[in-house]
Amino acid sequence: METDEFILNMGPVHPSTHGVLRFKLRMDGEIIKDCQVVLGYLHRGTEKLAEMKTYLQFIPYTDRLDYISAMPNNYAYVKAVEELAGTEVPLRAEYIRVLAMELNRIVNHLVFMGSLLLDLGASTMIMYGFREREKALQLFEMLCGARMTFSYFRIGGVREDLPEGFIPKLNEFMNDMEKRITDYEDLINGNEIFLMRMKNIGVISAEEAINYGMTGPSLRGSGVNYDIRKMEPYSIYPDLDFKACVYPECDSYARYMVRVDEMRESLHILRQIVDTIPESNVIATQKYGVAPMTGMPYTAQTYFPRIFTPPAGEVYSRIEAPKGELGFYVVSDGTTKPYRVKIRSPSFCNLTAIPKMVVGLKIPDLIAAFGTIDVVLGDVDR
């Protein structure tokens, strides 16, 4: 009996593609023979827009890249401009920045767990994950007034200091979260059905992963100990004590375990920050052009000029976003607007490896492997 291959379209509107993403699969029965990814449904021209906005005006656009974790996006851009201009950032501002980023890392991994398990069929985890995320979003609302797209960072610091009552609420959240992560691990990690769906699915070896340009937890799940916070430390990370979570098995289960361990490490970092945060200004004093305004030790947004011209030059700076290596390549020509901003997004580069991972598997395996890559379409398409 002859069989034919047919083309199956996992269309842009699909519940488990985490956004508008299209897979063109060539199938032989149940097995996938070839997978072609079609992108661009969410392309908004962010890089072109950057050339028409001043450096300060572009910060809200960076929020919309990876909208689940907006703080690290802000930070990557702001760090690039600060490197270009040579601005120094006060110490307290750095502490607040890392606090916001690590909190956002926890939120991101909760959403990851929830949507991965929803795709696999257990619909309870997403409810629990969003319940914890709600508490974290309330903390963010106390901090900067927004729940999802923060625009909290400024060139030279952050927008405002920590409000009163933030640290006690943060402590409460951390204690609660510690117990909950243990609960979730007990419920999920040993579940036989979960193990059957995730072990040895979506295997990619370390050399291939590096060759494809994968970074972040997806790479650490293949045994490569590459964490930018350890390799090229930035901000206050050299002073903090944490470890990079690496699992050598190269399959989906390893990538999942890396993120669960990262949540615990983020809690550990948050505790250290809360213990050692110093007192100082939160935004830098100005360095170019406009005369300083005196007084007002905190919320000194007016210290730093709004129209800001860094010297001409280029810089590429990268950070460890929750999804991988997020980098901004900023080219300045000495005017108030950047000449070119190129965004190196982790989801885009991680997605390159999907066709390699998925050939020879079945569609439920594609969904499981794709869920562990943790892609957000705003990041892929920009």
Next chain:
Amino acid sequence: MIANAYELIVYILTMTGIYEPTYALFQSFGAEYLLRVIIVFFEIGILFVFVLLTVMFLTWMERKVVAMVQSRYGPMVTGPRGLFQPVMDGVKLIGKEDIIPEKADRWIFTLAPFIVFVPALLVFIPLPFGESLIISDLRVGLLYIIAISALSPVAILLAGWASNNKYALLGAMRAVAQDISYTIPLALSAIAVVMLTGSLSTVDIVNAQSGTWFGIIPKWFILLQPLGFVLFLIASIAEMGRIPFDFQESEQELVAGFFTEYSGMKFAMFFLAEYAHLFAVSGIIVTLFLGGWSGPVLPFIPVQITSLVYFLIKTYVVIFFAMWLRDTVPRVRIDQLLNLGWKIMIPLALLNLLVTGFLVTAGVI
């Protein structure tokens, strides 16, 4: 000893003095069989209404149980605590446009939901809801139940074929594969129970589980057949297509289920059939392994009512377990599912049969 529901109704009518005159009335027309037919329709009507009400209640219960596990409320708006939600769902589904695809086979497309729904109701005939609350105590009751359940793959294939949609057909074929591969361990586990009682009649099976050892431990077959119970439970959850075996209905799966093209009332019938099936299967599990309607007899209440209450409590415990399972574990992939059915459960069921047969012949149990 009142044997079945017909005799119960006759007994009640005789006690209240209605039966004799009406019988005489019908006999004067020479049509006493007509009275019999009317009573039979009446008892079937009661069963039908009871099953439909239970099914509607089960849809509400499922949403509430799932919501409880997920730490949220569930339906709360329609009626007290959301109890009228199934009614509202029914009204909504009746009001939907009834779409039949252009190239579909109209007759079979319309008939398929009924062919799925009717066996789900027929299964209730030999199911003993309580002492003497059984429509008909068939001597081959258990065989009848398994045979009727085996009709559903036919209806599923009809539904998938008549939709004229290649994905619906693929979904139907997968559902049929799942169904038949799990009917075998189901039947084998049930046969082990039959070995213990020596009879296929459901009433005999329940009577064999009455009584206690040492005055406390009831003689339920779950204690004599633990492996059989587990296998029967897993096989029935797989046959019903619930999580963890519900890749048919998973929205995350690409190929849609066999009921993709159905809308409105026809779609509702598939869903009602599924919940009726759930209730029936829980009833069968209770009958076979958990002692049916047996329980301690209370002094002043007629034994029919207490036995009904015990039966319903036990059935709802099994249903609650199935619903609890649904929102705790992820889905099993289709090839892992068939693997489990053919390579693991059938050998275990055969082993169970062997051991039981050996112990029964040796006179131990």
Next chain:
Amino acid sequence: MNGAEELKQSLPSSVISTGMQINKPLAVIKKEDILPVASKVKEMDFDQLSVITGIDYQDRFEVIYNFFSYRKKENLVLKVILDHDSPAVDSLTSLWKGADWLERETYDLVGIKFTGHPNLTRILLPEGWQGHPLRKDYDMDTEQFVTIGEDGEDIVSTDGSKLLRRK
């Protein structure tokens, strides 16, 4: 000595100049020699290609490659200068598979052709799009409409009359 100087020592004819790009070693390469230089870079243990950036200046195009070495924890930046009329450079997909989509994106948005690329098509914009948006002379006034065709393929047109309407 850093990566750029090592490169200058081993392949002196390909390297035009070396320098620093805010604490990262930078080497400007002749555009014809990019493949042998890239193989040398890979041999020097720079195994991660981070990003490929294409920039449109008034008189030239530039393509910038950022590399990172996991073992040595060093960065390296390579810059290639292309002429303005028909910018083309060799593709690095034979050495790094991750360069595949990065180069497609650069072709799509900036318009630089990569010779030897297995599948140089648009990735972020639909297939029939006119122009390359990140060029400075991109025409931002004409609107282009995208609709979806019968087989799910995108149809791009500049007049709104071909928008899909229900018959």
